[in-house]
Amino acid sequence: MFISTVLPAAFPALAIAHFLALLSPGQDFFLISAHAIRHNLKGSQFICLGVAIGNAIYIAAAVFGWTGIRDNPSLFCVIELAGGAYLLWLGAQLLKSGPNSELLESYRGHRLSALKQLWLGLNSALLNPKNALFxxxxxxxxxxxxxxxxxxxxxxVWMFSVVLLWDILVAAIIGHEQVQRRLLNKIHLIERVAGAILIGIGMMLFAHYLPI
Structure with missing residues (x-):
């Protein structure tokens, strides 16, 4: 009785569709990867939390029927353009990454604070109104x-938990010490690739509003 009360009949379809969407790399994936490859899980765990909280806000909007973003083209445009500008800035920062010949341990201390990680992840998720529509x-x-x-x-709650656990798993795998050591001399290249992809996504957002 309790299960039928909290579990809708369409839950399996919802869970599968949501997880399949997570498997498609987006801006959050590349943001988490870029930080995890250099600073491991400790340097990206709060980015994961910020991304999950951002998703939770849009999930809450969907649950409680706040359709203002969907039904207000001007608001949607402003948020999308702000998100595009944010991705361009973030990508530009990653493109500045240079080779580092020092030992892995020497730059682990330069990881972002928990608050800055949280803010970075939250911005990444919230400045993507397509999350709300999704x-x-x-x-x-x-x-x-x-x-x-x-x-x-x-x-x-299920989708929030899955987003958080999936992002943490991604960060843990990419930030594993053996993976880091194997990619030690290529970290800056990976960050530059991630930066280029984020810039590409940002430019696509702006291109959508250019006159044909």
């Missing part, structure tokens, strides 16, 4: 109109 579509299309508030909240 969750609104996911919740409305798959769950339908007959789902209860309790079931929606359960699904929201």
């Amino acid at each position: 969750y609104m579509s996911l919740m409305s299309v798959i769950l339908g109109n007959h789902v209860t508030m309790i079931q929606q909240v359960f699904c929201g």
Whole structure:
């Protein structure tokens, strides 16, 4: 009885669709990877938390029916352009990465503070209004109109947890000491690639608003 109360019938489809979306690398993935490869999990764990919290905010918007972003083209445009500018800035910072011939331990101490990591991850997630549209579509299309508030909240908590655990897993694997040591001389190249990809995503956002 309890399971049927909190678990909607369409939950398996929702969980699968959400996880498949996570497997597609986006700006959050490259941001986490760029920090994890240099500073391991400790230097990127709060970025993961910030990304998950940003997703949770949009999930809450979907659960409680805040459709202002979706139905307000001007607001959507402002957020999307702000996100594009943020990605361009972030990508430019990563492109400045240079080779480091010192031992791995020598630059672990330069990791960002927990608060700065959290802010970085939160910005990455929130300045991407497509996250809002994704969750609104996911919740409305798959769950339908007959789902209860309790079931929606359960699904929201589930998706938040999956995002957090998946990002932490990615950071843990990429930031593993053996992986770091193997890629020690290539870290700056990986960061530059991540920076170029983020800049590319940002430019695509701006290109969407250019007249044809």
